[in-house]
Amino acid sequence: GFTGLALKTGLNDKQQDYLKKIKTSSQTLLGIINDILDFSKVDAGKLELVKADFMIDDVLDSMSDMFCNKISEKGIEIIISVDPSIPVALVGDSLRLSQIIMNLMTNAIKFTDKGEVVLYVSLVDKKDDFVLLKFSVKDTGIGISEEDIAMLFTPFTQVNIKNTRKFGGTGLGLAISKKLTEMMGGEIWAESMPGKGSVFNFTARFGLQISNRPPVFLDSHFRGNDVIPAKAGIHFAGKLVDGYLTKDKEIYPEFIEIRVLVVDDNLTSCETMVSLLKSFNFLPDSALSGEDALQKLTINARENRDYSLVIVDHMMPDMDGVKLSERIRENPIFRNIPIIMMTAFGIEEIQIQASKLGVNSFLIKPIKRSVLLDTIMKLFGKKIEVKSDEKGKTETADNSIQKFKGLKVLLVEDNSINQQVAKEILNLEGIIVIVANNGEEAVDLVNKNFFDIVLMDIEMPVMDGFESARLIRKNITRKLPIIAMTAHVFNGYREKCLESGMDDYITKPIVPEELFKIIKNAVPLFRGAA
Template identity: 40%
Template structure:
C-alpha cells in the first residue's frame, strides 16, 4: 500500500525526495559526528589542561619531598649550609606546585589545602630540628623526633593517596573517551546502514554516492580511534622521558658533587704530605726515619695518583681515557701496594701475602699507575671485607708470544664471600653487592667499575669466584710488553751458595708455601716446619745427620713458640757447631720491629709483605758477600723515576711561556732532567723558532700576548712537517671542557700549573722520543749531602709544597720570590688600566698569570683571589671588579712585605 502510494508520486518529487532524504540523513549524521567529536575534544582538553598536569605535579611533589628529607638529613649530619638551602629551594617548589594544582583542580581544593598544611607543619619542625643539630645546641627530644616521624609519614600517605586518586581519575577519563569513541563507531555503522537501506529503496541512482558517503564516515571513525591511541602513546612517552631526564640529572649532579668534593678535600692535604716528606728526605736522617719517610712519600704519591684517576671518571665514561706505555718494574707496583695496605691489614691482624711466579718478567711496558690502581682497589676491598685470616695477591704468566705477555692476577681473601646474585651487581656504578654491606663497610661503589674499564683497556677481563662465608677470589688478566734491552729474568741463585740448606718456619700454610717456592727458585735445599717445636726437631735431626742448616727463616708471630723465642733456642744449641744464620720475618709495621734489628740472636729482619727480590736482598745481606750500601740517596732528583728520566734525557724542547717566573721554574726543572731548553715568549715567536731549528717537543702556555697557545698550535699543525711533533699544554685551567679544547686544537696532552715534577717527567716520557743521544747532554748535578737551607717564613704560604714542586731547590725558590716582588707589585694597576682601555683580554691574561705565579709560590689565598678576578673578567661581571682588585692588591703587598723580611733574614 505504502509502496503503491509512493509510486503515484510525481517523478520530479521522487527525484527530489532522494537527494532530500540523503541530504537530511547526511546532515543528521554530520551533526551527530560533530557532537561526538566535540565531546571527545572536551575530554581530551580536560586531560591536557587539568588532569595530566595535576597528576604530574603530584608525582613531582613526592620526589621533591624525598629531596627535602634527604637535604635536611644531610645538613644535620654534615653541618653544611648548602644542604639547608637545597631544602628551602625544594620546599618552595612543592608549595608553588600546590598553588598551581589548586587552580588546575578546583574540585579537590580542600584536599590540596590540607596537603599544603601538612607539608608546612612537617617542614617547619624538620627545618628547626636540622638547624639545631647543625649548631649542636638544644638537640631534639625523642618526642620531637617521634612527632617529626609521624608528620612525615602522615604527609607521605596523604600525598600518595592524592596522587593515586588523580591517577585513577586520569585513567577513568581516558577510558571514558575510548568508550565514547567506541559508541560513536557503533552508532556510525548503524546510521550508515539505515541510510544505505533508505536510499536503496528510494533509488539506485544515488547508490554510488551513498557508498562513498559511508566510506567517508567509516574513515572518520577510524581516524578518531587512531588519534585516541596515538594520544595515549604520546602521554606515556612524555612520562617516561620526564622520569629518564630526572634520573639523568640526579646522577649527573651526584657525580659532579662527588668529583668536586673529592678534589677540594683531598688534593690540598695530599700535596702537603708529598711536599713535606720529600723535603725531609733531603735532610740527614737515621735509617728508621729514612724508611718511614720513604714509605710515607711513596704512599702519598700513590694516593694522589689514584685520586686523579677517580676524578677522571668522566673521561672514562666519555671514552677519553688513555693508558701510558712506559717501562716499569712490577716489584715497584707491588711495593706501593704493600705500603698502602699494611696499616689496615695490620690493624685487623691479617696476613697480606704477595706471590709472583718466577717466570713473570720483572720489567714490563704498560701503565703502572692504572695497574696499581686496580690492584689497590681489589686488595683494599679484600682487606675491608676480611675479618680474620689472610689476603693473597698472586701473579702468574698466562701467555707469552714474542714481546707480548699476558699476566694473570688473583686477589684471594678469607672474608665474608658473596652469592651469585651479589656478584652480578658488583661492576655497576655507585653500587656494591648488597646495601647492608654498603652500610657496614662504606664505599662509593666506583672502584670496581673503574677497575673493570681499566682492565678492559689493558686488553684483559675480570671475573669473580666466591662462596658466602668462604671468601672471594677476584681474577683478572692484562696485556703488557716486555721491556727491550732490560733484564727481565729474576735473580735465581747465589754465586757459590748452590744447594745451601735453608729451614723455613711459618704457621700460615699459604705464607710457608710462597716462602718455599721463592727459596727453591734460588736453588736452595729447603725444609719447612709449621711451628717452633717441629723446627727444633728438624734442626737437631739435620745436625745429627751431619747436614746442618746454614740459614733459618722464621716467622715472628707464631702460637706457642714465637720466632724470637725459637731463634734463642737455636742460638743456644750447644750441639750445633755451625749455628744457622737467623732471618726473622715480621709483620709490616709491627710494634717492636726496630728493636728486633738490634737483637743479638737475629741476623736480619724482613718485613711482610715481601716479594722475591726483597727476600733475595735480605738473604744476601746476612749470607752472601758484603753488599752494604755506601750511602743513602740524598740528591734532589731521587724522587723521580730513573726510567722516566732516562727516556727524556737528551731531548731538545721549546718552552713557550711569557711569564719570567714560570719560565725559570720550568727551565730549571727540565734542565735538571738533562733536557736542552729553548724559550719563546709567545705563539708567533714559537712558530719562528720551530722553522729555524729542530725540536723534539713543545711545552705551550695557553694565555700569552700576541698569539695564545691554542692559536699557535693550530698554525703549527697546518705545516705537515709538524704533524707528529708532540705539543703539550701548560695551563692552570684543568676543566674537562678546556682539556677538550686543547685536544681539538691539535695538542697531545696537558700539564697543570703549578708544575708537579713527577707529573712533568711522566708526561714528557709518554710523548718524547729524543732524536739526540742522551750522552751528549750533561746529566743533572747531584746535590751535596750538606744540611739543606732553611725555608723562608711566609705566613699563609705553603712554602714546603712549592719547594717540592721545583725539585727541593730552596735557592731557586728565593729567586722566584725576588722576581715576584719586582714584577707583580703593579699587577692590580695594570689590570685596572687594561679594563679602562676596554682591553678585557689583556686584563684576563694578567689575572691568569697572577693566579699561576701565586700557585707556584704556594700562596693559595692570593691564587684563589686571582682566579675569582679572572673568572669575573672572563664572564663580563665587572660590578665587583674594583673590590676584587683592591683585595688582590692588598694580598700582593702583604706577600711582598713578607718576602722582603724573608730575603733580608736570609741575607743577614
C-alpha cells in the same frame, strides 16, 4: 713532587720509609679522586690505555708499600705470590693495572677482619709477542651471596645494606675495574660464599718488551754457552733464553744448593717465601712452628746438612719468632746461623728486642722480592747491581746521576710551585733550567737563546702552550723538541698537541722517570741539527 725531592736528601732509613709511604698514599689519593672522572671517560669512550714499558715487579712492589700499614691496623696477613715464570719486562698501562689491583685489594682488606688477603699472579698464556696474566685476590672475609655477586660490577650499586653500613660500599671501583679489564683484553669475575671469604679474579693481556741485549743460551747449570739476538723471554729448543736481563738463577749461581729454613705458621706465607727462595737458586725447607724448626735444625746439623740461613716469622702461636731466635742462639750446634725475622710495619720495639737476641736482619711484610734479595745479599756480603729501567742494561746507582749534565731546558710554566718542583727535579740531573711564565715569554726566549728542549705547559695566561708552540715553529728553522705538559688525558688531546707543533706529551703530575725517558728520546735526535 716535593716528596720525591725530599727523598733525594740526606735521610735515615725510617725517614726514607715514611716519605716513600707518604708519596705512595698521595698517589693513591690522586687515583681515588680520578675514579669518578675515569668512569665517565670510559663510559663515553674517551679513555685510552697507555702502551709503555714497565716492570711487573715495580707494580707489585708499589702494592706492598700501599697496604703494609693495613697489616698492623687490622692484624691480618697480606701476601703477594707471583709465578716465577712470568716475564718481568712487559708493555702496557701499568697505572691502570695498579688501579684494578688496588680496587680489589682495598675491598678485600675492608671486608676481612681476620686471616689473610693474598694476591696471586699467574701465567695463563704466552706467545712470541704477548702474555696473558691472571690476577686473583683471595680473602678470608665476610663473603658475598650468589645474588649479590651478580650486582658487584654494576656502577652505583652497593650490595647487602648491613655490610655496607659497617664496612662502606665498593663505590665505583669494581665497575671501573670491569671496564679496564675489558680494555686490556681480559675479563673479571668473583667467586664467594657468605662467611667463607671471596676470590676476585681478572685477566689482562700485555706485550713483551724487545731487548737491545742479545740473550744467552743457558745450559743445565745456568751458564751462558751461546748468544743470539731475540725477543725477551723466548724459549729455543727447550733452552731458557731471556733477552731483557739475565735471570736471577744466572746472576746468582753462588746461591745454588745453599740451604735455607723458612719458619712461618701461615702456610700460604710460608709457601710464597719458599717459592721466592727457589727463584734465587736456594734450597729452601719449611717449618710451620718453632718446635718443628728446632727439630729440623737439630736433625740436619747431625747429618752435616746445616742450614746457612733461617728466615722466621715474628707472629707465631706457642713459640713466636723472638723466642725461637733465643732458642737458636742458646744452642751451640747452630747458634751462629744468620737469622732474618719477618715483622709487620710499625713494631720497632720487637725489632729492638730481637736484635739484642742476635737476629741479623728484618723484613717488613708483605715481602718484596727485591728487598728479600737485597737483605740476603747484604747478609752474605755480596754486591748488588741496580737494574736499569732501560731494556737490557744494568747500572750502578752512581752511573745514573747527572747523565743529562749541561743540557739546557726552557721550562714554560705559570704555576710557581710547579716551576720549583720541575726545576729542582731537572737540576738534580745537572740540567740547566730557564723559566718562562707564559707562552709569550717562551717565544721571546727561544728567539734570543739556544735551548736543547722546551717543556711546555698548555693552560697559561697571556699565551697558551698551543699558540706558543706554533709561533716557535714559525720563527725558528732549526729542529727544537717541544714537550707538552698537561693534566688532560682525553682522547684527541695528544693529537692536538702534535698538530700545534709539539713533539711529545707527558701528563701531570710529572713522574721524573717518565720525563727523563722522553727527554732522552727527544734530545739526541735534534741536537746539532741545522
